[in-house]
Amino acid sequence: MTALMTQDEFRTALENAIKGKSANTSPFSVAWASGKLSRQHLCRWAENHYHYVGPFADYLGYVYGRMPAQYQEAKDFLLANMYEEEIGGDRHTDLLIRFAEACGTTRERVKDENNMSATTRALQSWCYCVAMREDPIVAVAGLVVGLESQVPSIYRRQTPTLREKYGFSDEEVEFFDLHIVSDEIHGERGYQIVLEHATTVELQQKCLKICEIGAEMRLLYTTALYNDYVAKDLSLAELDMAA
Numbered sequence: 001m002t003a004l005m006t007q008d009e010f011r012t013a014l015e016n017a018i019k020g021k022s023a024n025t026s027p028f029s030v031a032w033a034s035g036k037l038s039r040q041h042l043c044r045w046a047e048n049h050y051h052y053v054g055p056f057a058d059y060l061g062y063v064y065g066r067m068p069a070q071y072q073e074a075k076d077f078l079l080a081n082m083y084e085e086e087i088g089g090d091r092h093t094d095l096l097i098r099f100a101e102a103c104g105t106t107r108e109r110v111k112d113e114n115n116m117s118a119t120t121r122a123l124q125s126w127c128y129c130v131a132m133r134e135d136p137i138v139a140v141a142g143l144v145v146g147l148e149s150q151v152p153s154i155y156r157r158q159t160p161t162l163r164e165k166y167g168f169s170d171e172e173v174e175f176f177d178l179h180i181v182s183d184e185i186h187g188e189r190g191y192q193i194v195l196e197h198a199t200t201v202e203l204q205q206k207c208l209k210i211c212e213i214g215a216e217m218r219l220l221y222t223t224a225l226y227n228d229y230v231a232k233d234l235s236l237a238e239l240d241m242a243a
Contacts, residue, residue: 002205007195010204014145014191017208021215023154028226030239033157035165037230039103042166044229046100047109051116052123052221054093056143057085062131063139074140074193081144081186095175102172119224123217134210137197140190141207146214149187152180 005013023029028045031037037045064078085092100110109115116124130142159176162168170177198204 002201004199004201005204010195010198011191013204013208014141014194014211017211018146018150018215021212021219022150023218023222024157026219026222026226027236027239028222028230029154029158031226031230031234033161034240035161036234036239038233039166041230041233042103043100043105043109045225046096046103047105047112047115048117048120048221048225050093050096050100050110051113051120052127053096055124055127056092056148057082059127059131059143060085062128063136063143066139067136071136071193071197074136074197077186077189077193078140084182090174092175092178095178099168099172099175102168117224117228119221119228123221126217130210130214135203135206137194137203138206138210141194141198142210142214144186144190145194145207146211147218148183149190150215150218151183152187155180 024033028037031041032045060078060082064075064082067075067078069075097107097110101107127143127147130139134142155176159173159180162173162176163170194207198207
């Protein structure tokens, strides 16, 4: 029988559950970081990404509503995260749309649900399912640790290319700069909530599994962007997938 892990052991296990499944390893991310995507490819990314991250405050809202009242710090974190997404300064989706318009698409196209792929729709649906149905601590593990904590490492590779290769301005890439900072804080806080409140073997194992699935879902979503929009223009042979 699996034994209850210490917090240090559990932290390492959570990190290992995600390791090797980072969206950085997808061909879309490799092409982006190496400056081989066109602006039209970036348009398609923005039109899809809006429908994944746009409802993020909604996902967290469902978790907040089911989080036990005695877990006040966890509830406060979720509420603060929602506030930052929606009204704590510029709305994050508005920053994403600003970038999308700079790429050459329109606000109307970005907000049109018919422009997201089936895989993006699946990721969005999985997030809603986790938020509504899983134990709240397991949901934090999946949404914040499995998904949100990956963002800084992804954007740190992609954002310099947006400036240096594509020539976007600081204002146009503010969405990425903001999330490099904010999601590092959110990801770490998510880890701390899971470490503190997953206090049974069953909860620890559920958290580990959902982190693994969350990382796989984001990798699948990002890989599908390459298959759906880029593969016809840029073959795998033209990418250095070992980068």
